[in-house]
Amino acid sequence: MKNLNIGLVGYGFMGRTHANAFRSVSNFFDLPYRPILNTVCARNADRANAFAAQWGFNKAETDWRRLIENPEIDLIDIASPNDTHAEIAIAAAQAGKMVMCEKPLGRNATESEAMVKAVEAAGVPNMVWYNYRRVPAVTLAKHLIDEGRLGRIFHYRAKFLQDWTISTDLPQGGEGLWRLDVNVAGSGVTGDLLAHTIDTAMWLNGGIQEVSAVTETFIKSRKHTLTGQVEPVGIDDASLFLARFNNGSLATFEATRYARGHKALYTFEINGENASIFWDLHDLHRLQYFDHRDEGQVRGWRSLHITDRDHPYMSHWWVPGLQIGYEHTFIHQVADFLEGVGSGKASSPSFRDGLATDHVTDAVLESASSRKWITVKQ
Numbered sequence: 001m002k003n004l005n006i007g008l009v010g011y012g013f014m015g016r017t018h019a020n021a022f023r024s025v026s027n028f029f030d031l032p033y034r035p036i037l038n039t040v041c042a043r044n045a046d047r048a049n050a051f052a053a054q055w056g057f058n059k060a061e062t063d064w065r066r067l068i069e070n071p072e073i074d075l076i077d078i079a080s081p082n083d084t085h086a087e088i089a090i091a092a093a094q095a096g097k098m099v100m101c102e103k104p105l106g107r108n109a110t111e112s113e114a115m116v117k118a119v120e121a122a123g124v125p126n127m128v129w130y131n132y133r134r135v136p137a138v139t140l141a142k143h144l145i146d147e148g149r150l151g152r153i154f155h156y157r158a159k160f161l162q163d164w165t166i167s168t169d170l171p172q173g174g175e176g177l178w179r180l181d182v183n184v185a186g187s188g189v190t191g192d193l194l195a196h197t198i199d200t201a202m203w204l205n206g207g208i209q210e211v212s213a214v215t216e217t218f219i220k221s222r223k224h225t226l227t228g229q230v231e232p233v234g235i236d237d238a239s240l241f242l243a244r245f246n247n248g249s250l251a252t253f254e255a256t257r258y259a260r261g262h263k264a265l266y267t268f269e270i271n272g273e274n275a276s277i278f279w280d281l282h283d284l285h286r287l288q289y290f291d292h293r294d295e296g297q298v299r300g301w302r303s304l305h306i307t308d309r310d311h312p313y314m315s316h317w318w319v320p321g322l323q324i325g326y327e328h329t330f331i332h333q334v335a336d337f338l339e340g341v342g343s344g345k346a347s348s349p350s351f352r353d354g355l356a357t358d359h360v361t362d363a364v365l366e367s368a369s370s371r372k373w374i375t376v377k378q
């Protein structure tokens with residue numbers, strides 16, 4: 001097992017999930033590489049040093065460029081806000097580093113295209129952290145669809161609901177609130193929450209051909225944390241769209257931060273000719289499955305508890321019946337990435353897959369502003 005030195009940018013919510021994944025993965029998976037927590041980077045030196053000490057990084061830096069200049073570092077992992085992704089990823093690729101980047105890949109498809117160009121020109125392994133693909137129940141859904149159990153797919157229905165921005169007193173911008181600042185985030189729930197649902201959907205059900213969307217900004221102005229001024233809000237608070245997939249199935253997608261009572265309700269349902277599947281992030285270790293071919297008297301929705309050894313990833317964990325959680329999806333992602341680096345076979349979602357999602361989110365925003373159906377760039 002060779003060492004692979006990690007340079008992590010950002011120690012917020014995602015910085016912690018990634019650091020945890022890099023630290024734990026070798027305990028549970030036999031891999032060609034062992035991640036070494038070489039350096040963490042964030043702008044505040046005291047806090048970066050404290051994070052490095054708590055999580056076991058060798059050192060901390062305050063400028064991400066120092067990570068890229070460091071010949072010891074093999075992989076740059078980007079867990080900082082969306083406006084930093086393109087610049088860091090492109091510089092890392094040009095320096096010959098492997099790059100893992102949080103989602104959305106860029107603030108828009110134009111940024112993402114430049115990022116794809118950079119990693120592909122450099123020929124470096126790359127991945128976007130669309131972690132929901134690696135919830136074992138979601139991976140099982142992919143296997144069931146690929147085996148043809150659902151038959152022809154008619155419908156895909158996804159939603160991602162939160163309620164944390166309803167207060168008019170909530171400021172925009174700055175620490176913890178950069179998602180409300182359009183210059184930093186790129187968009188609102190479209191790039192944040194819908195992007196997850198779109199990545200999962202295209203992985204499970206193929207490409208999206210065209211979309212018709214509506215968005216709304218319910219709170220039109222908020223105080224900006226950095227300027228102290230009340231400024232217009234440029235993000236979408238809610239975003240809903242109809243879609244037609246390349247395979248002819250029809251879809252509805254909905255994301256909002258104004259669904260009182262919902263904290264992170266990500267659900268999807270897929271209806272096929274023979275069978276249907278339903279999944280809910282709040283109950284992530286279960287997959288609901290209905291198969292019309294079951295014998296009539298016992299036909300019904302089955303609640304599959306995804307904890308058996310023959311379920312995806314589960315042979316690496318505890319014993320059948322004991323479930324795993326959210327943080328494990330990031331561990332699975334690192335394991336698959338390192339497996340791919342070792343075998344020379346790229347693992348997904350690659351930057352190119354991340355760009356495909358950004359083409360859809362761009363089309364959603366264009367449709368909402370033009371009030372027209374938009375064909376998605378393939």
Ligand SMILES: NC(=O)c1ccc[n+]([C@@H]2O[C@H](COP(=O)([O-])OP(=O)(O)OC[C@H]3O[C@@H](n4cnc5c(N)ncnc54)[C@H](O)[C@@H]3O)[C@@H](O)[C@H]2O)c1
Binds near residue numbers: 010041064080102130
């Ligand atoms: N995969 C997922 O489910 C998921 C969930 C949450 C966030 N995200 C994505 O992860 C990224 C980070 O989100 P978060 O929730 O962790 O944000 P956060 O605000 O919790 O943390 C951001 C971190 O980036 C650091 N940072 C900001 N600018 C920097 C710079 N120029 N140089 C170095 N460090 C810098 C901050 O100090 C902080 O440590 C975003 O792109 C977001 O969309 C993905």
